[in-house]
Amino acid sequence: MITHYDIAILGAGLAGLSTLYHLGKAGHLAGKSVVLVDPEGRKEAHDRSWSFWEEGAGPFEELVYHRWQKVTLHNQTKNLNCEISPYEYKLIRSTEFYAHVNAYLDTSPNLERRTSLATEVQSDGEQVTFRLGEEQCSASLAFSSLPLHLRPRQIKQPYLDQHFRGWFVETEEDIFDPTTAALMDFRTPQHGESRFCYVMPFTPRRALVEVAIFSNEHLTTEGYDHILKEYMAAHWTSDYRIEHTEGGNIPMTTYPFPLRKGNLIYIGMRGGATRPSTGYTFYALQRQLTRLAQTFPDFNKLPPWPSRHIQYDATLLRILQDGKLNGAELFVDLFAGNPPERVLAFLNGETSIWQELQLMSTTNIPVFGSTFVRELF
Ligand SMILES: Cc1cc2nc3c(=O)[nH]c(=O)nc-3n(C[C@H](O)[C@H](O)[C@H](O)COP(=O)(O)OP(=O)(O)OC[C@H]3O[C@@H](n4cnc5c(N)ncnc54)[C@H](O)[C@@H]3O)c2cc1C
Numbered sequence: 480m481i482t483h484y485d486i487a488i489l490g491a492g493l494a495g496l497s498t499l500y501h502l503g504k505a506g507h508l509a510g511k512s513v514v515l516v517d518p519e520g521r522k523e524a525h526d527r528s529w530s531f532w533e534e535g536a537g538p539f540e541e542l543v544y545h546r547w548q549k550v551t552l553h554n555q556t557k558n559l560n561c562e563i564s565p566y567e568y569k570l571i572r573s574t575e576f577y578a579h580v581n582a583y584l585d586t587s588p589n590l591e592r593r594t595s596l597a598t599e600v601q602s603d604g605e606q607v608t609f610r611l612g613e614e615q616c617s618a619s620l621a622f623s624s625l626p627l628h629l630r631p632r633q634i635k636q637p638y639l640d641q642h643f644r645g646w647f648v649e650t651e652e653d654i655f656d657p658t659t660a661a662l663m664d665f666r667t668p669q670h671g672e673s674r675f676c677y678v679m680p681f682t683p684r685r686a687l688v689e690v691a692i693f694s695n696e697h698l699t700t701e702g703y704d705h706i707l708k709e710y711m712a713a714h715w716t717s718d719y720r721i722e723h724t725e726g727g728n729i730p731m732t733t734y735p736f737p738l739r740k741g742n743l744i745y746i747g748m749r750g751g752a753t754r755p756s757t758g759y760t761f762y763a764l765q766r767q768l769t770r771l772a773q774t775f776p777d778f779n780k781l782p783p784w785p786s787r788h789i790q791y792d793a794t795l796l797r798i799l800q801d802g803k804l805n806g807a808e809l810f811v812d813l814f815a816g817n818p819p820e821r822v823l824a825f826l827n828g829e830t831s832i833w834q835e836l837q838l839m840s841t842t843n844i845p846v847f848g849s850t851f852v853r854e855l856f
Pocket residue numbers: 489490491492493494495516517518519526527528529530531595596597598624625626725726727728729746747748749758759760761762
């Protein structure tokens with residue numbers, strides 16, 4: 480016997496929960512049988528913090544844990560202080576996000592939660608079929624954020640992991656400015672890679688300090704901790720204790736993630752919502768799902784990023800992967816040569832061609848130009 484649902488959401492992380500939230504708020508779940516599947520069950524943990532910048536209020540504004548009006552960037556020769564109006568840099572913790580969305584979904588009488596792996600997910604164009612343990616299930620429509628494990632050497636597109644580890648610290652003295660986040664601080668040994676720390680202060684004594692590395696060689700936990708310890712010692716003058724840690728990996732690639740197969744729609748990282756050159760996902764995903772809820776059940780406006788921007792990112796990632804330029808100069812120079820709001824709009828995929836030409840004119844044109852052309856083919 481096959482258990483049938485109108486809508487299946489495979490994966491109850493950021494993308495799965497956000498999809499249900501946007502569709503539910505727009506009234507698209509009314510009267511529909513919906514199943515939400517995840518082997519981890521109902522998520523509650525502080526397993527990640529989503530930072531992003533946006534103009535005005537977003538769909539989860541009341542969950543914003545902290546916001547910054549200024550950001551800094553640093554490398555060995557430049558220290559930039561940027562007012563980012565009309566943007567604000569925001570951080571939402573997974574704890575509040577999971578609690579908020581799950582509480583909203585609890586009001587939905589037709590939602591069934593299944594703590595299980597979904598396997599053998601297939602679409603024949605009309606129906607999506609999958610297994611939950613021994614049980615065979617089908618759905619008229621399914622959204623999947625099940626990870627796609629890519630191997631960098633098997634794809635032709637550029638690929639770099641962004642691997643990172645962060646500490647939530649509390650210091651003994653007032654040392655942080657809670658209005659200013661250090662977006663990228665490359666004043667840490669680079670070892671031929673792009674390595675930077677970032678600092679997101681919540682109060683004068685509490686901050687998230689994180690190290691991120693763009694490379695395909697990961698470190699041990701001790702390796703990341705060593706970088707953070709050295710960074711703290713070099714730039715912050717107070718003793719501190721670590722309250723909480725987080726870490727992970729974000730694949731950065733312009734691999735053409737399929738958007739759908741029939742009525743199986745791919746969402747989140749699996750659906751290419753991650754910006755290849757930065758790893759930022761949250762903002763573009765919410766923008767995509769807001770649009771999807773407006774056009775549902777028309778799925779013709781699915782792409783999370785404009786195709787032009789994917790081409791720019793192929794260029795940028797290839798330059799970093801081949802070591803033609805280093806991230807410490809490339810990213811800081813982009814902010815040094817442009818108003819910060821132009822760079823931030825660009826990284827959100829929201830610039831005009833004219834603004835993009837202005838940005839390109841501030842880069843190393845021979846390297847960017849030749850790599851751009853090469854990545855077209
Ligand atoms: C630690 C960390 C910090 C990040 N910080 C930021 C940030 O600051 N800003 C930003 O924009 N992006 C950030 N990202 C990137 C991105 O926003 C997150 O990875 C985001 O969680 C991606 O959403 P997702 O739904 O695609 O994946 P996930 O949130 O990982 O959800 C996928 C879900 O699928 C489930 N699953 C896996 N296999 C199966 C299966 N077979 N059947 C059913 N369910 C399955 C998993 O249990 C998981 O719950 C961060 C990523 C990490 C790892």
